[in-house]
Amino acid sequence: MANGIIVFIEHVDGKVNRASYEAVKAAQLIGSETGQEVSAVLLGQAVGDAAAEVASKKVKTVYTVENEWLKKYTADAYTQAFRQVIEQVQPALVLMTHTYEVRDFAPKLAASMKKILLGDNIGYKIEDGKPVFTRQVFQGKLAVDVAPVGDDPHFVSFQIGTFRGDESEAGQAEIKALSVNLDADVVRQQPEERFKEAKAAVDLSQAPLIVSVGRGIKEMKNIELIRKLADALGAEIAASRPICDNDWLPMDRQIGSSGQTVAPKLYLAVGISGAIQHLVGMKGSRTIVAINKDAEAPIFEIADYGIVGDLFEIVPALTAEAEKMKQ
Amino acid sequence: MKIIVCLKQVPKNDSVLRINEQGTWIQDRDLTYEINESDAYGLEAALQLKEKHGGEVIALSLGPARVQSVIKEALARGADRGIHLEDTAFDNLDAYGIGTAIAAATKAEGFDLLLTGLQSDDYGFAQTGVIAAELLGLPHTTIVMDVELNDAGLRVKRELENGFFQWVNMPAPAVLTIQSGINTLRYATLKGIMAAKKKEIKKLDAATLGIDAASLAPRMEFRRIYLPQKNKQTQFIEGSAGDIAAKLIDKLKNEARVF
Ligand SMILES: Cc1cc2nc3c(=O)[nH]c(=O)nc-3n(C[C@H](O)[C@H](O)[C@H](O)COP(=O)(O)OP(=O)(O)OC[C@H]3O[C@@H](n4cnc5c(N)ncnc54)[C@H](O)[C@@H]3O)c2cc1C
Ligand SMILES: Nc1ncnc2c1ncn2[C@@H]1O[C@H](COP(=O)(O)O)[C@@H](O)[C@H]1O
Numbered sequence: 001m002a003n004g005i006i007v008f009i010e011h012v013d014g015k016v017n018r019a020s021y022e023a024v025k026a027a028q029l030i031g032s033e034t035g036q037e038v039s040a041v042l043l044g045q046a047v048g049d050a051a052a053e054v055a056s057k058k059v060k061t062v063y064t065v066e067n068e069w070l071k072k073y074t075a076d077a078y079t080q081a082f083r084q085v086i087e088q089v090q091p092a093l094v095l096m097t098h099t100y101e102v103r104d105f106a107p108k109l110a111a112s113m114k115k116i117l118l119g120d121n122i123g124y125k126i127e128d129g130k131p132v133f134t135r136q137v138f139q140g141k142l143a144v145d146v147a148p149v150g151d152d153p154h155f156v157s158f159q160i161g162t163f164r165g166d167e168s169e170a171g172q173a174e175i176k177a178l179s180v181n182l183d184a185d186v187v188r189q190q191p192e193e194r195f196k197e198a199k200a201a202v203d204l205s206q207a208p209l210i211v212s213v214g215r216g217i218k219e220m221k222n223i224e225l226i227r228k229l230a231d232a233l234g235a236e237i238a239a240s241r242p243i244c245d246n247d248w249l250p251m252d253r254q255i256g257s258s259g260q261t262v263a264p265k266l267y268l269a270v271g272i273s274g275a276i277q278h279l280v281g282m283k284g285s286r287t288i289v290a291i292n293k294d295a296e297a298p299i300f301e302i303a304d305y306g307i308v309g310d311l312f313e314i315v316p317a318l319t320a321e322a323e324k325m326k327q
Numbered sequence: 328m329k330i331i332v333c334l335k336q337v338p339k340n341d342s343v344l345r346i347n348e349q350g351t352w353i354q355d356r357d358l359t360y361e362i363n364e365s366d367a368y369g370l371e372a373a374l375q376l377k378e379k380h381g382g383e384v385i386a387l388s389l390g391p392a393r394v395q396s397v398i399k400e401a402l403a404r405g406a407d408r409g410i411h412l413e414d415t416a417f418d419n420l421d422a423y424g425i426g427t428a429i430a431a432a433t434k435a436e437g438f439d440l441l442l443t444g445l446q447s448d449d450y451g452f453a454q455t456g457v458i459a460a461e462l463l464g465l466p467h468t469t470i471v472m473d474v475e476l477n478d479a480g481l482r483v484k485r486e487l488e489n490g491f492f493q494w495v496n497m498p499a500p501a502v503l504t505i506q507s508g509i510n511t512l513r514y515a516t517l518k519g520i521m522a523a524k525k526k527e528i529k530k531l532d533a534a535t536l537g538i539d540a541a542s543l544a545p546r547m548e549f550r551r552i553y554l555p556q557k558n559k560q561t562q563f564i565e566g567s568a569g570d571i572a573a574k575l576i577d578k579l580k581n582e583a584r585v586f
Contacts (some may be wrong), residue, residue: 194492317568325580
């Protein structure tokens with residue numbers, strides 16, 4: 001009979017991804033509400049130090065799997081190894097943080113067991129003694145509650161930032177090595193070294209004031225409106241990803257999970273819907289102002305000041321007002 | 328090089344969404360649709376690979392009759408032919424079900440490269456392509472920003488977090504999930520639209536593909552749909568544009584003290 005929750009711990013060369021502790025926290029909460037023990041698993045090579053670090057959390061066992069094919073992450077090797085861990089440990093629930101790596105292998109792992117990943121959840125509730133998960137649809141405009149169907153184990157991931165990893169309970173876990181048989185032929189991806197593109201020319205992380213523009217601006221030539229507002233406020237200009245994808249502003253002005261993370265005194269979001277990948281890059285800002293014609297846009301969930309209206313009317317008025325203030 | 332590219336039809340990005348009376352999904356009357364954003368970049372990547380290396384681009388979409396318009400759009404942009412997976416058995420599938428249907432159809436067709444978007448803008452499962460790869464027994468890479476072909480197969484650039492990237496080498500056939508922004512999209516020309524009229528769109532259903540009900544059975548149970556709860560008190564500022572501007576600057580200065 002399957003039982004317990006196993007948490008996937010991600011790492012690069014033995015350095016644990018802090019986001020994994022969010023899944024540890026989630027497992028501790030769900031575990032205590034449903035009466036299940038929590039364990040964790042690390043796949044890699046020479047992961048002893050990382051395992052010791054995880055073992056300082058309140059989990060029963062930290063399983064390690066060491067194998068030369070796990071030295072560098074590949075979806076193929078991770079799927080094979082994790083599958084064998086699941087067969088040995090027989091958990092009821094596999095919990096993960098929805099990182100790029102988890103997005104890469106977890107759907108494959110689940111599908112290899114004819115299951116689906118209940119991915120990218122932003123919370124859970126217990127209904128009839130079982131967890132039900134909340135996820136976003138339509139890029140955060142609506143939410144749905146979903147429950148897993150069928151036999152254990154179930155595969156679940158939480159969106160980054162859903163839980164506070166630094167609030168996961170401390171404890172002392174046993175560390176247990178598991179062995180797996182990896183068939184090298186099955187590992188088809190050959191990864192090269194990770195790298196960063198040439199350093200960003202602008203560092204927005206130090207900017208005290210940021211005016212950020214999204215697809216609501218419609219056309220490249222309209223960016224000028226935003227530039228005028230930024231100039232009048234003495235602010236830096238930034239953007240959501242589609243603006244940079246279209247080359248309307250350079251890449252190094254992009255805010256979000258695949259751009260820069262900022263926390264200015266003022267973040268003024270103009271025509272940005274507020275998809276989670278954008279929010280993670282700016283939600284730490286001290287004061288957030290959103291201008292959006294859609295009163296239901298998710299950006300308003302985190303805005304201190306909201307203006308529901310047409311940016312093409314509001315922005316010029318705001319620029320004029322800011323210029324008045326300067327004089 | 329034979330490339331199949333998956334295109335999902337999704338409600339236009341600025342649609343006003345309302346929950347239906349039964350509370351089971353959104354109201355779909357009055358909605359207008361478009362190609363899922365990352366899929367449009369997948370299509371462009373396929374067309375560019377074909378221009379460079381030769382071959383064929385096939386546009387595939389699963390859904391009701393209306394999804395033919397995204398296939399036609401792809402044909403007008405330069406895809407060679409289309410596959411439309413249409414069956415009432417395909418209604419309301421989760422990612423496993425859609426992945427199953429895509430795997431069956433693409434296996435029957437055969438290909439060197441199967442491209443999907445990294446995530447649909449409506450369901451946002453972020454896994455259909457990976458599931459199809461697993462069911463096809465093929466290697467995959469997700470969140471791809473660049474695709475190169477070489478003698479050994481493929482060399483693709485994965486986007487990672489915090490500004491990192493990584494090149495990954497893989498044999499073909501393979502499945503890639505494409506990230507938005509990987510290239511510059513083209514639009515259909517008048518000539519392309521005319522040419523598209525003569526291109527074939529093959530319709531396939533579950534029975535033809537030999538898909539059984541068990542593999543399409545839902546793997547997650549839908550409980551409810553609702554507007555997200557707000558966790559921050561937002562002060563909404565109203566009035567004419569001029570009033571709003573004056574009030575906002577005043578609040579930023581005297582209340583939030585950002586200047
Ligand atoms: C793996 C991954 C990584 C990603 N990384 C990032 C990232 O780093 N940064 C990022 O930003 N995104 C990122 N994204 C994309 C993200 O999911 C969204 O697609 C994107 O943030 C949407 O940008 P937007 O808000 O500008 O556009 P949209 O979502 O199209 O929103 C436009 C908004 O403008 C409003 N609007 C339209 N016209 C007007 C008007 N006249 N006046 C006022 N308002 C108007 C609309 O109501 C709408 O809310 C990533 C996605 C994925 C899957
Ligand atoms: N109904 C569909 N028709 C064609 N392609 C689809 C369909 N559903 C999903 N896909 C593809 O799978 C990708 C990921 O979707 P999802 O797993 O729902 O986030 C999309 O970007 C599409 O390329």
